[in-house]
Amino acid sequence: MSSLSRPLRSVLYIPGSKPRALDKARGLPVDAIIFDLEDAVTVEEKRAARDTLAEALAQGGYGARMKIIRINGLDTEWGAQDAEAAAGMGADAILLPKVGAPGDLDALAALTGDMPLWAMMETPAGMLNAAAIAAHPKLQGMVMGTNDLAKELQVRARPDRLPMMTGLGLCVLAAKAHGIAIVDGVYNAFKDEEGLAAECEQGRDMGFDGKTLIHPAQIDVANTAFSPSDAEVDLARRQIAAFDEVMATGQGVAVVDGRIVENLHVATARETLAKVEAINALKTE
């Protein structure tokens, strides 16, 4: 399944250094896991985390969840060895932090061969170069790094994320223009369900495929927010049925709930139903 066709509602970071969390993740209802060797791992644990992670992945048990390994930057003492090791761990993709330009991905690809790549979008240069980064032939997905971005931009945290909007919007545009996946940044207050739900809804409305998470308590909120609601599914079915009906009479526009339905709306409706099917398929795998 390509990154675009698989559900990415909930994407959980797991520190590669924590065997208990690595084990727990085997039973968590997440769509994807980011096995982290970067910020969630202390300097002292960096090398050992690589081995701990390799063991956990060799043992398996992560089912249909997408497996992404976040390595350290290639400008660090661990990056190159992380990249070479990660390429052999059976993951679905390798995620490079702080991507500023397509050349950063070329450097990674030279170490990881045919592995699909993902990019952390979390620097001002990354925002300005988002379109060129998204166009990289090996790139299959982007992850917003809103903590690093806030630090670099020296902005204040606000519930409406206004200071982030330009960057978030540029990255969504870039990902959509190049047909790759894009996942929103983390919500740090992991015990604040209401705040998380509001931020998930904002991300969903902006076109993100899902949310990156830091704690299991955040999974249900993200899965709900990024799944089509019952009302959306019902509307999609009625739009398709109404459009089929008018088409049979030689017309190209139907009306449902007082709004026009044309072939582009039917395409969106079909995507909604396909998403539900993909989510259900994940549950049964």
Ligand SMILES: CC(C)(COP(=O)(O)OP(=O)(O)OC[C@H]1O[C@@H](n2cnc3c(N)ncnc32)[C@H](O)[C@@H]1OP(=O)(O)O)[C@@H](O)C(=O)NCCC(=O)NCCSC(=O)C[C@H](O)C(=O)O
């Ligand atoms: C935030 C935490 C440090 C909290 O940990 P802890 O105090 O252990 O939480 P709990 O006691 O509530 O944990 C309950 C059980 O859940 C397991 N657990 C906790 N977190 C995870 C997880 N992420 N994945 C899997 N399992 C998890 C615990 O092991 C407990 O299990 P059990 O003992 O069996 O009951 C901790 O949640 C944590 O470390 N989270 C990850 C932090 C992280 O990954 N940070 C880096 C990513 S964020 C980032 O870098 C984004 C980006 O780059 C940017 O710039 O924005």
Ligand SMILES: [Mg+2]
């Ligand atoms: Mg970061």
